[in-house]
Amino acid sequence: MAVRTKRPAGERTRAAILHEAVSLATVEGLEGLSIGTLASALDMSKSGLYAHFGSKEALQLATVDEAGRVFEAEVIDPALAAPPGVDQLVAVCEAFFEHLERRRFPGGCFFAGAVLEMGARPGPVNERIVAFQSSFIALVRQFVARAQELGEVAEDEDPDQLTFELNGIILAANMTFILHQDPRSLDLARQVVRRRLGVTEAGASGADVGREVFAGQG
Amino acid sequence: MAVRTKRPAGERTRAAILHEAVSLATVEGLEGLSIGTLASALDMSKSGLYAHFGSKEALQLATVDEAGRVFEAEVIDPALAAPPGVDQLVAVCEAFFEHLERRRFPGGCFFAGAVLEMGARPGPVNERIVAFQSSFIALVRQFVARAQELGEVAEDEDPDQLTFELNGIILAANMTFILHQDPRSLDLARQVVRRRLGVTEAGASGADVGREVFAGQG
């Protein structure tokens, strides 16, 4: 199919490894993810897989980066595409809920699990996870500040408090979804977001499509 | 010291093992917790420790139970001792924040981590974790319902939504504390709780003592 470039097979293999690694890590954890298990899941030899990374830590770092790319594509990009204001706050939450609902990873949100797993394990892997998570919170805070500038969030609200609450809603949605394995758990999360942000009807955002509505806003 | 009863030394040893096991599990995870590591942390032989439980799964179950006892003593009991109403909702959150601040476990809240670690690993250990977590949420929901009966939570609030939000605040506090390792992170969580519940001054609850205040309520 593709024209031969430098090492297309190797890159495809690497991508396939990381795709599997991120999924496996949401079940086994980043420490529990073993090179042998990962190799046999891909019908490869252990050392063949190992050669792509050179150490377990390098595999873990590459896995975190791959999870970051998935999160950007499925959660951050749709939120960035939404119009600034309260709609954007709804959009970032909604994109996260759909990321869960899609069951992209068997163990729920990669980063929610990774922060807790590696929180007491200092080192490069922990630092990379913390950096990504912190940048996501910072982005949500920007969305909140912009919404407040637009007058769609009350002036007496503290942006840090609202950001904290939205992060809490996201984490509670992830935990509830994992606990009950039921897509309806997310309906409650959606109601909480809309009530907290003063959005009256269901489909407040037209940015993150794939659901329906445009009920009472357009 | 103590009069010889049936097997006091064995029970003391078992208690010491579980105390260490819960702490270690918040760092290494319940799967990463190995019998060898646990034994050497206690200066015991591996098989000596193993004899107390008979299988790794039994050790994991006993560890979850021990973590449940700690959570009951440090979070649930203080909340039950608080007066019903909004004070009790503040008390349960405050008890959790102090549980974190006390750094009882190096990896933060045991159950927050355990739910995410074991969420995609069906089995008896997962079931025990889910049962405990669900019972805690159910208890918070009872507190919310009681506060609403007392007229301290608005009639148009949905108890499930408020319970979900309080759980989110707790989870966000845990994550933030782990991310920044800074007790001041919890100040923001405290502000969020009080603003969300319409409590104006800092020390709304006299039940969970050890902090101070009684500013504008008594």
Add this chain to the structure above:
DNA sequence: CCTACCGATCGGTAGG
């Protein structure tokens, strides 16, 4: 509660 051991798997290496 111990020493001594089992087969399996771990991360990693040699050499191709």
Add this chain to the structure above:
DNA sequence: CCTACCGATCGGTAGG
């Protein structure tokens, strides 16, 4: 990307 291997550690057992 492979086979074949390394020492260390895993959960678990025998026997005391």
